[in-house]
Amino acid sequence: xxxxxxxxxxxxxxxxxxxxxxxxxxxxxxxxxxxxxxxxxxxxxxxxxxxxxxxxxxxxxxxxxxxxxxxxxxxxxxxxxxxxxxxxxxxxxxxxxxxxxxxxxxxxxxxxxxxxxxxxxxxxxxxxxxxxxxxxxxxxxxxxxxxxxxxxxxxxxxxxxxxxxxxxxxxxxxxxxxxxxxxxxxxxxxxxxxxxxxxxxxxxxxxxxxxxxxxxxxxxxxxxxxxxxxxxxxxxxxxxxxxxxxx
Numbered sequence: 001x002x003x004x005x006x007x008x009x010x011x012x013x014x015x016x017x018x019x020x021x022x023x024x025x026x027x028x029x030x031x032x033x034x035x036x037x038x039x040x041x042x043x044x045x046x047x048x049x050x051x052x053x054x055x056x057x058x059x060x061x062x063x064x065x066x067x068x069x070x071x072x073x074x075x076x077x078x079x080x081x082x083x084x085x086x087x088x089x090x091x092x093x094x095x096x097x098x099x100x101x102x103x104x105x106x107x108x109x110x111x112x113x114x115x116x117x118x119x120x121x122x123x124x125x126x127x128x129x130x131x132x133x134x135x136x137x138x139x140x141x142x143x144x145x146x147x148x149x150x151x152x153x154x155x156x157x158x159x160x161x162x163x164x165x166x167x168x169x170x171x172x173x174x175x176x177x178x179x180x181x182x183x184x185x186x187x188x189x190x191x192x193x194x195x196x197x198x199x200x201x202x203x204x205x206x207x208x209x210x211x212x213x214x215x216x217x218x219x220x221x222x223x224x225x226x227x228x229x230x231x232x233x234x235x236x237x238x239x240x241x242x243x244x245x246x247x
Contacts, residue, residue, distance in 0.1 A: 001065040001066070001067055001096065002065065002066060002067070002093065002096070003063055003064070003065050003093075003094050003095070003096050003097075003098055004063065004064055004065075004066065004070065004091050004092060004093055004094065005061050005062070005063050005091070005092045005094050005098070005100055005245075005246065006031070006035075006045075006061065006062050006063070006064065006088060006090070006091050007059060007060075007061055007088070007089040007090040007091070007092070008027070008031060008057070008059075008060055008061070008062070008086060008087065008088055008089060009057055009058050009059060009060070009086075009087050009089055010027050010056065010057050010060070010085055010086040010087070011056050011085040011086075011123075011124075012027070012051060012053070012054050012055045012056045012057070012085075012231070012232075013054060013056075013085070013123050013232065014085060015027055015030075015053065015054070015085070016053045017050065017051060017052050017053045017055075018047055018049070018050045018051040018052075018055075018057075018060070019047065019050050020032075027051075027057075027060075027086060028045055028047060028062070030082060030083065030086055031045060031062065031078075031082070031086065031088075032044065032045050034078050034081040034082050035064065035078065037081060038074060038077045038078055038081065039066055039068055039074075040068075041066060041067075041068060043064050043066065044064065045062040045063070045064050046062060046063050046064070046099070046100055046101065047060070047061070047062050047100060047101065048060060048061040048062070048063075048100040048101050048104050048107075048239050049061075049101070049104070049107055049188075049236055049239060051234075051236055052190075052191070052194075052231055053231060054230070054231030054232050055231045055232075055234045055235070055236065056124065056232075056234070056235045056236070057235060057236040058235055058236065058237050058238065059089070059236065059237065059238045059239060060236055060239060061100045061104075061239055062100055063094065063098065063099065063100040065096075070091060070093075074091060075088050075089075075090070075091060092246040093246070094245060094246060098245065100239075103241055103242065103245060104239050104240065104241060105186065105240045105241060105242060106168060106184050106185060106186050106239075106240045107184065107185065107186075107187070107188060107236065107238070107239050107240070108169070108182070108183070108184040108236075108237040108238045108239075108240075109182075109183050109184075109188070109193045109234060109235065109236055109237055110180055110181065110182050110183075110234075110235050110237045111126075111180065111181040111183075111193060111194075111197045111229070111233050111234050111235075112124065112125035112126065112175075112177075112178070112179075112180050112233045112235070113125060113126050113127075113128040113178040113179045113180070113233060114126070114127055114128070114177040114178040115128060115129055115177065115178040115179075116129065116177070116178075117129070118177065121177060122232075123232050124232065124233070125177065125178070125232070125233050126229065126230050126232065126233035128178065128179075128201070130205055131205070132179060132201070132204040132205060133204050133205075133206070134172060134174055134179070134204075136203055136204055136206075136210070137172040137179075137200055137201075137203065137204040138171060138172050139203075139210055140200045140203045140204070140210060140213050141170040141171055141172055141181070141183075141200065142170065143210070143213065143214060143217070144167055144170040144183070144196060144200075145167050145169070145170040146167075147167065147217055148164050148165070148166070149163055149164055149217075149220065150163050150164075150165050150189055150192055150217075151163040151220035151221075151222065152195075152216055152217050152219060152220050152221055152222055152224065152225050153189065153191070153192045153195035153196055153199070153217075153222065153225050154189035154190060154191065154192060154195075154222055155189075155190045155191035155195070155222065155227060156222055160189060160190075163189060163220075165185050165186065165187050165188065165189065165192070166185055166186040166187075167183065167184070167185045168184045168185060168186070169182055169183060169184035170182070170183050170184075171183075172200075172204075181196075181197055181200070182237075183196065191227055193234060194227055194229040194230075194231070194234060195222070195225045195226065195227045195229075197229045197233075197234075198225065198226030198227055198228055198229040199213065199216060199225045199226045200213070201226070201229075202226055
């Protein structure tokens with residue numbers, strides 16, 4: 001049966017996460033509902049990356065199988081049904097065995113902080129009016145780039161076989177409004193980016209030093225990391241696939 005990748009972006013503020021949940025709004029359930037209406041066929045989606053409640057995405061993917069022909073107007077029709085918080089960006093034909101999750105080479109996240117009160121950023125960035133040392137933040141980010149085992153930054157009860165992740169990018173930058181953290185890896189654990197950001201901010205504020213930061217990583221104890229970072233500053237920026245992924 002023909003398989004397609006559907007590319008979406010969304011504002012996650014009112015959603016309980018990416019994956020379907022009982023008695024809760026999710027990105028997956030809304031997109032499945034819209035697709036099923038437009039295609040007049042029950043559609044089940046498989047997602048590339050699960051984002052938590054309140055987390056946004058500039059790009060995320062699902063895949064689905066459908067025997068029907070895809071109409072050229074399908075994107076317009078889907079976006080007319082979907083809420084203003086979700087948009088379909090593209091629908092692309094792929095090989096029948098292509099998988100939106102397992103074929104992904106890497107995923108990139110960004111986390112935004114604004115240093116001064118700004119109501120226009122309130123649900124898309126964390127208001128963090130504290131002085132930070134950018135040099136020390138990037139020293140901590142460099143330690144992250146050289147780390148392999150991220151047990152300390154995985155929320156408890158995460159059902160995974162391994163806590164090993166390959167970090168390809170880890171960097172803090174100053175922005176017009178405050179700071180942004182960029183991180184890219186082959187995979188991420190549940191709550192990992194928010195745990196990284198919260199714990200590095202402890203370093204940037206001088207609450208802990210770099211050696212203490214290293215000891216948190218080496219302890220493999222998630223109770224020592226800071227997961228209090230709010231969801232609304234976090235964006236899934238992109239999902240990267242092989243060049244020949246799309247037909």
